[in-house]
Amino acid sequence: MVTSTAAAHKTPQQQTRVLIVGNYCHDVLMQKDTVKAESLGGAASFISNVVNGMSVSCNLVSKVGEDFKYPVDFTPIVIPTSKTTVFHAYFDLAIHGNCHQDRVLKRVSACDPIRPSDLPDARSKFGMAVGVGGEILPETLERMIETCDAVFVDIQALIRVFDSVDGTVKLVKLEETEFYSLLPRIEVLKASSEEAVFMDVEEVRKWCCVVVTNGKEGCKVYWKDGELGIPPFLANQKDPTGAGDSFLGGFVAGLVQGLAVPDAALLGNLFGSLTVEQIGLPKFDSRLLQRVKDEVQRRKMQFLHCERSEYELEFLKPDGHEQFHASLGAAKSTPPFSIQARPWTPSNSPKETEQTPIPHYTAQAKLLANSVYEEPIQTVEGKP
Ligand SMILES: Nc1ncnc2c1ncn2[C@@H]1O[C@H](COP(=O)(O)OP(=O)(O)O)[C@@H](O)[C@H]1O
Numbered sequence: 001m002v003t004s005t006a007a008a009h010k011t012p013q014q015q016t017r018v019l020i021v022g023n024y025c026h027d028v029l030m031q032k033d034t035v036k037a038e039s040l041g042g043a044a045s046f047i048s049n050v051v052n053g054m055s056v057s058c059n060l061v062s063k064v065g066e067d068f069k070y071p072v073d074f075t076p077i078v079i080p081t082s083k084t085t086v087f088h089a090y091f092d093l094a095i096h097g098n099c100h101q102d103r104v105l106k107r108v109s110a111c112d113p114i115r116p117s118d119l120p121d122a123r124s125k126f127g128m129a130v131g132v133g134g135e136i137l138p139e140t141l142e143r144m145i146e147t148c149d150a151v152f153v154d155i156q157a158l159i160r161v162f163d164s165v166d167g168t169v170k171l172v173k174l175e176e177t178e179f180y181s182l183l184p185r186i187e188v189l190k191a192s193s194e195e196a197v198f199m200d201v202e203e204v205r206k207w208c209c210v211v212v213t214n215g216k217e218g219c220k221v222y223w224k225d226g227e228l229g230i231p232p233f234l235a236n237q238k239d240p241t242g243a244g245d246s247f248l249g250g251f252v253a254g255l256v257q258g259l260a261v262p263d264a265a266l267l268g269n270l271f272g273s274l275t276v277e278q279i280g281l282p283k284f285d286s287r288l289l290q291r292v293k294d295e296v297q298r299r300k301m302q303f304l305h306c307e308r309s310e311y312e313l314e315f316l317k318p319d320g321h322e323q324f325h326a327s328l329g330a331a332k333s334t335p336p337f338s339i340q341a342r343p344w345t346p347s348n349s350p351k352e353t354e355q356t357p358i359p360h361y362t363a364q365a366k367l368l369a370n371s372v373y374e375e376p377i378q379t380v381e382g383k384p
């Protein structure tokens with residue numbers, strides 16, 4: 001756990017605020033063996049997109065091959081002898097209620113692992129171990145623990161294994177991995193509800209905070225002495241890819257700026273909900289981001305009087321949490337940011353809408369269809 005002494009080596013000004021570690025990848029979204037969209041992927045890309053969007057300084061360590069084809073904010077390490085990690089996501093499986101098995105992932109190529117020597121020597125305040133294709137090694141996580149004041153881990157970096165024939169992603173029990181003994185030294189472990197069944201939450205929460213995300217239901221935070229459900233935001237889901245990553249980006253961006261855990265988790269839910277509304281890596285409207293930043297500032301001002309160490313997580317729900325949820329929800333749904341709230345009028349009839357680019361779409365995703373799901377786009381989904 002982070003204590004004020006753990007941060008003793010450098011002043012906050014000398015530290016990188018957030019160090020993101022995980023490979024960029026190429027994502028190919030498939031349906032019925034047809035390519036529906038291609039996009040920049042990898043948890044690192046979704047997380048840096050959110051953290052940058054929230055104007056939090058960060059650094060990123062990632063490896064790619066010479067075939068890497070997207071422009072990115074942080075130059076990756078190019079490995080001439082290796083190919084960029086590629087995932088094919090198959091959306092042929094139906095969504096089964098809360099089971100949340102909405103895709104089958106195949107890793108069709110894998111770039112080199114990230115080794116301790118690839119990490120910067122300088123200390124960071126928050127380290128994020130967010131591999132997708134098995135690139136985080138136990139010794140890499142250990143090095144992050146040594147050089148970061150607090151380490152946040154996505155369980156997908158720890159429990160994924162890959163079929164030796166076709167690369168299908170399978171999950172193994174956390175306790176069977178070499179990472180298990182490191183859990184008491186990390187701050188937060190994030191898992192989706194699908195992944196959470198591969199750990200004993202009751203055991204792990206004794207060592208670190210556990211956050212379980214649950215799609216349109218929002219998320220739940222577990223710590224040693226308590227647990228709390230955090231409500232979601234309405235979303236018109238088109239592609240679930242990256243929701244968990246963006247959640248983690250928003251959560252950490254909130255914590256870095258001094259929010260209590262429940263409020264930071266709301267920020268995570270907000271960015272998760274914004275991400276599912278777009279295909280591939282989302283592009284956030286700058287006016288929406290400004291409103292969200294303003295709400296975060298306002299929230300911080302309410303707690304200026306609280307005596308709290310910069311390095312302690314505050315788990316209890318602060319007064320005004322529901323109001324903060326409402327304010328973020330209002331920021332999200334205020335036109336022109338919302339694409340779900342647009343009423344049908346003759347001027348945006350389906351035919352014309354098809355020809356009108358929706359402003360959120362990213363230049364880094366090549367779209368071959370309107371939605372990953374071949375369902376009509378619904379106006380209200382994910383109602384809490
Ligand atoms: N359909 C949705 N409606 C609203 N919010 C969503 C939706 N899907 C995901 N989210 C938000 O994104 C977060 C992460 O999504 P989830 O699907 O649980 O993760 P993963 O992408 O890892 O499977 C959720 O906790 C929620 O806040």
Ligand SMILES: O=P([O-])([O-])O[C@@H]1[C@@H](O)[C@H](O)[C@@H](O)[C@H](O)[C@@H]1O
Pocket residue numbers: 025026027040041042043044046087105132156240241242243244245246
């Ligand atoms: O959807 P999500 O679980 O948050 O995260 C996704 C990973 O599971 C996937 O391996 C990767 O290819 C995507 O780009 C994205 O990072």
